Amino acid sequence: MAVLIYTETAKGKIKKSSLEAVNYGNHIAALTNTTATALIIGEASNDDIVALGNAGAKKILHLKNDKLASQDPQLLVIATEQAAAAENAEVIIFLHDFTGKAVAPRLSASIKAGLIAGAVSYPVLEGGFSIKKNVFSGKAIADYSITSAKKIISLLPNSFPVTLSENTAELVNFSVNLDGIESRIKVKEVKKQTAELSLPDADLVVSAGRGMRGPENWGMIEDLAKALGAATACSRPVADIGWRPHHEHVGQTGVAIRPNLYIAIGISGAIQHLAGVNGSKTIVVINKDPEAPFFKSADYGIIGDAFEIVPKLVEAAKKFKSHQN
């Protein structure tokens, strides 16, 4: 028996959210008197292996297979299923991110495992196996029970703290049988955004909306983000009229994020925008309209003109950072 955790690298390094998942898996392993096994597909450095161990994996299945390079979910499912069978895993953990959304549902259908997609709590085992997830686009939380013997949980990124230990994992070179199976999906082109920080992974986010009056005024938003070490984001209207790139759009139809800090500048806070950011730990709203609905969902608010306030914040943030270093 084991808890199997699907982990990934990005930009040549194990993802922070994968360490979150391993930590979470190890927590469940402790509850169920078993151990956590991490599955990693593709290249993995020694640092990645150490990090997975420190995050709580007792064993690491390292799988390299050229057929999996295309990341076709259909093949990834076959590989994950074989890993789960080899480990006799009853609980399988994914992230509720691009890969998780593509692979976890297929695996659920293949092995008839109940799936909780977007979990935000550790499971409770008293009286069955129950777990909480966000519903109604973050406006409510549902407590679900899973009744199948095999269970799949995909975690909402940034929902769980990562505690590292001195633990080291046993490394196993794992191979799977994909004879006669060819990927039907061909990747023609990958366009990665150039920003250093990917929005869903960012701990701090500075976001702005129509209140900025035009794309030429975004310099101060970028300055503030840079001073704080934050990623930049925007509201839907701003992405729709092309002031900012589409991948920066947060909200119900854009990216949903849960950073530690979300600073919203010149965004009124329509319910569809809130749905994408209300999981943020701390929300700051800067708006000249005291009636802006966003203030009702904010922890801190400044009523006033962004064009006066933001440059002062940039200076204050720079000063704060220089004192810290």
Place this chain on the structure above:
Amino acid sequence: MKILVCISKSPDTTTKIAFKENNSQFDDAMVQYIVNPYDEWYALVRALELKETFGGNVTIINVGLAENDAIIRKALAIGADDAVRIDADPSDALYTAEQISAYAKVQNFDLILTGKETINYNGSAIGGMVAELLGLPYVSLATKLVIAVNTATIEQDIDGGTQVVECDLPLVISAAKGMAEQRIPNMRGIMAARTKSLTVVSAIDSPKLTAVKSYTLAEGRIDCKYINSSEPEKLIELLHTEAKVI
């Protein structure tokens, strides 16, 4: 081209969420139901555009009880040709996907489209499950879909960017913002929808593997703390000392 579009019923995006029966059920007494926006604006409209280009047929499928007929008629009014409702409560994702794939298995669709997720349960699960049950490729979070001869070229959102993939039909695709523009049904469409075929099919036996025990509303923020606009540097201080996020 034979296209199946899976639609779900969801409360209007501005709905105030409340629960009843000791927080075990969604209270929909005052709720206006709509076709889940991702299913309608992107999946259905792109399916109709493809039909307009290549000819063929667009079928709507929904798993739900008789009360769902109103939103199914709305999808027909937008332009789908016919509809199927599997008469069952779609409370578990795999159960729902089993119903859809049992129907689709014998129909040989060239393309199966869903929205990227529902706005009420946000699972993003049905497309992948249906693909697995039918043994088809699955391309998720698609923002662009072009079909030439028998091959689909799809742009999809990946973590931190986008990618372009190619796949031969048939396949399953989940649609995200960008794939098409919302269409408002016109009077002719609404009239025509009344007489279009809506077939009700009995559910197949399949276990439900998950169930909601209870709901709670997400915690609201305790009162917003206002900082005077003349001293915004206070904010940086509070974010460090009080919120401890920087």
